[in-house]
Amino acid sequence: MSSQPTERNSSSKNSPAGSAGVLDRPEEPAAQVNEDRDTLVKIFHQMLLIRRFDEHGQAIAKGISPEAVMAELYGKATGCSHGKGGSMHLFDVDVNFLGGHAIVGGQIPLATGVAFACKYRETDQVTVCFFGEAAVNQGAFHESLNMAQLWKLPCIYICENNMYGMGTSLERAMSLQNVASKACAYEMASESVDGMDVLKMREATQRAVKRAREGSLPTLIEARTYRYMGHSMSDPGNYRTRAEIEKYQERDPIKVFTKVMKDNGILTDKDIAEIEAQVKEEVEKAVRFADESPIPDPKELYTDVYASPIN
Ligand SMILES: Cc1ncc(C[n+]2csc(CCOP(=O)(O)OP(=O)(O)O)c2C)c(N)n1
Ligand SMILES: [Mg+2]
Numbered sequence: 001m002s003s004q005p006t007e008r009n010s011s012s013k014n015s016p017a018g019s020a021g022v023l024d025r026p027e028e029p030a031a032q033v034n035e036d037r038d039t040l041v042k043i044f045h046q047m048l049l050i051r052r053f054d055e056h057g058q059a060i061a062k063g064i065s066p067e068a069v070m071a072e073l074y075g076k077a078t079g080c081s082h083g084k085g086g087s088m089h090l091f092d093v094d095v096n097f098l099g100g101h102a103i104v105g106g107q108i109p110l111a112t113g114v115a116f117a118c119k120y121r122e123t124d125q126v127t128v129c130f131f132g133e134a135a136v137n138q139g140a141f142h143e144s145l146n147m148a149q150l151w152k153l154p155c156i157y158i159c160e161n162n163m164y165g166m167g168t169s170l171e172r173a174m175s176l177q178n179v180a181s182k183a184c185a186y187e188m189a190s191e192s193v194d195g196m197d198v199l200k201m202r203e204a205t206q207r208a209v210k211r212a213r214e215g216s217l218p219t220l221i222e223a224r225t226y227r228y229m230g231h232s233m234s235d236p237g238n239y240r241t242r243a244e245i246e247k248y249q250e251r252d253p254i255k256v257f258t259k260v261m262k263d264n265g266i267l268t269d270k271d272i273a274e275i276e277a278q279v280k281e282e283v284e285k286a287v288r289f290a291d292e293s294p295i296p297d298p299k300e301l302y303t304d305v306y307a308s309p310i311n
Helices: 036-044 056-062 066-073 107-122 132-135 140-152 182-185 198-215 244-251 253-263 269-293 297-304
Strands: 050-051 097-101 127-132 157-162 189-195 219-224
Touching: 036 198, 036 219, 036 269, 036 297, 050 056, 050 107, 056 097, 066 269, 097 107, 107 140, 107 157, 127 132, 127 140, 132 140, 140 157, 140 182, 157 198, 182 219, 189 198, 198 219, 198 253, 253 269
Parallel strands: 050 097, 050 127, 127 157, 157 219, 189 219
Antiparallel strands: none
């Protein structure tokens, strides 16, 4: 597999020498990706997506309306979780978006279970699970990968390795810092990808989707990336320098991808200005909707607390 390590990891004492941090199963040929756009869109909609607590963008990408997301942030009855989930628990099974999970690593075994259910029911769906690198030290991560490979589950585990778990750097918390290489303990296919490069992430994900759909096999993808903001509003950020943040901002994925689109004549400055104006309008509309929506009825206090029995 061809992926480039990011600058910070290429010299890591924990990266395998002479490789890009990639440990694919040797007997497996590189997947050829040649699906047409309609097929890819269909696969994306069918795909079950589950991630950690910063799920807002992906919730919208999967099809939850910006209004329903904003109303949920406001704790309003019109929110996608009826105002009972809040920021970290956006959920809508109708668009195959399974949360929003606040317990670090909690979504990883859930994803494994979802992938098992899909295989058992022969639904042909792929489950994609996102988590931060801090979750990798959890036992649940290792138990899940072991089961997924053993039972050949169509699940893609995507670790967004942004070098810090809250204010703790990876170097201080993880003995083997090359996350992708951990998959070899379970004989699972894996790749380390420049997570700042939209197209490289797209290609790696397509390879993993193909592996899941055609071979019913899991993949671990390590997306090497960075977080500019603090972990939360109470993060003082004194564990890193301004210069470090600025270094990564130069490679901002939106900035870089916009340039690719412009250089290839796909977007003009005018198109970009229009998209930005449209997004601003959508956000304002969502805020108005959330503001004007009612708070949940007290009668709803005990509804949706437990799942309905399985039919
Ligand atoms: C089981 C568990 N332990 C501790 C916490 C508190 N906590 C919230 S986020 C976090 C670290 C998350 O690190 P990472 O996933 O790398 O996210 P990032 O800081 O990069 O946003 C911790 C320890 C938690 N939510 N769940
Ligand atoms: Mg992190």
